[in-house]
Amino acid sequence: MAVAYAPDGTRVVGEAHGTLTVTPPGGPEATLDLGRHWFGGELAISPDGTLLAAASRHPGGPNDPGRVHVWDLRSREPLAVLELDAGSASALAFAPDGTRLSAVSSSSALPGGSGDDESENGGSENAGAETGVTLTTWRTSDIADGDAAATATAQLEDDVVDAVYAPGGENLIAASVTGRIQIRDVADGTLRREFGTHPSAVRALALAPDGRTVATATTDDGAVRLWNLDDGALRARLDSGRGFEINALAYSPDGSMLARAGSDAAVAVWRVDAAAAAERICRSLIDVGRADPGCDDLGTGA
Secondary structure (H helix, E strand, O other): OEEEEOOOOOEEEEEOOOEEEEEOOOOOOEEEEOOOOEEEEEEEEOOOOOEEEEEEEOOOOOOOOOEEEEEEOOOOOEEEEEEOOOOEEEEEEEOOOOOEEEEEEEOOOOOOOOOOOEOOOOOEOOOOOOOOEEEEEEEHHHHHOOOOOOOEEEEEOOOEEEEEEOOOOOEEEEEEOOOOEEEEEOOOOOEEEEEOOOOOOEEEEEEOOOOOEEEEEEOOOOEEEEEEOOOOOEEEEEEOOOOOOEEEEEEOOOOOEEEEEEOOOOEEEEEOOHHHHHHHHHHHHHHOOOOOHHHHHHOOOO
16 A cells, blocks of 8 residues: 655555555545556656656566556646556656656665675665666656656666656665665766665655655665765664565655654654754743743753
C-alpha cells in the first residue's frame, strides 16, 4: 500500500491487488484500475496536482517489465501506460517544475540477489551489478499528448530504492543499496557525488521543502538521519525504537515536521524546525508559570 496527497488535499491510495482509490476533499471517491498488473508500491503526483503516476508490477514476477500508469488527476482520465525496460519501478518522481517524470527500475531493488561482498559502510559492494538498473525519463507534455516514448534512458551501476529530484531539476537524489546517498544526472545517470555513510542499504529518503536537508532511513535500524544536502554533513540522528524497518519518510508542506512509517505499524512525527520547537517549549513553560528568560528572544516571554 502507498498513499500520496495532491496540493488540493486529494488523497490517492494504492492497493496491492491493482487498484487506486482517489478521494478529493468533500467529493466522491473514484477507483482507477491497473489492468492485469499489480500495484508496485510507488505513487507520484505532479507539483501542480494535475498528473498522477503509479508503478505496477508484472504478474509474471519481478524479472518481467513493469509499467508506469499516468492519469489526469482532475478528470481521472488515463493518459498513458509507460513500459519499463527492467522489472518494476523502485522510485518514481516528477521534476520540481512538473515538466518531466522519472522512474528507476530493476529486477531487484534491495540487496540479497546480486552479490554478497560487504563494503566498509555495511552496504553490498556489488549490489545491482547483475541486475539491469534503468533510469527512464519522459516529458509530461508528451504524455499529455498521448506519446509514451521516453526522452532519456540511462543504465545505473547500483540499485536505487528511492529517489527524489534535487532543487533545480537537473539531478536526482538517490537512495542506494551501497549505503550512500547518490546525486545523479537525470539525463544520463552520471554519478555526480555521493555522501552519507549508513550501516546498510538506504531504504527511503525525503527532501525537505526548502531543499536543504535530506532525511534517510536504512534497512537495518529504526533511525532517521538528517543530512545537509550542500556539504553532506550529518545534522542529526532521530531514534524511534528498534526491531523494525522504516518504509517511508515524509516532510510536512512547511518543513516543520518529519514523519516516518515502519513495519511496526506505527507513525512517528518529529518537529525538525528548531525555532518552531523552541517556541512550542517556551509557550508550554509560560502556560505552567515557569517562563525561561531565553524565551524573551522568541517573542513569547511574559
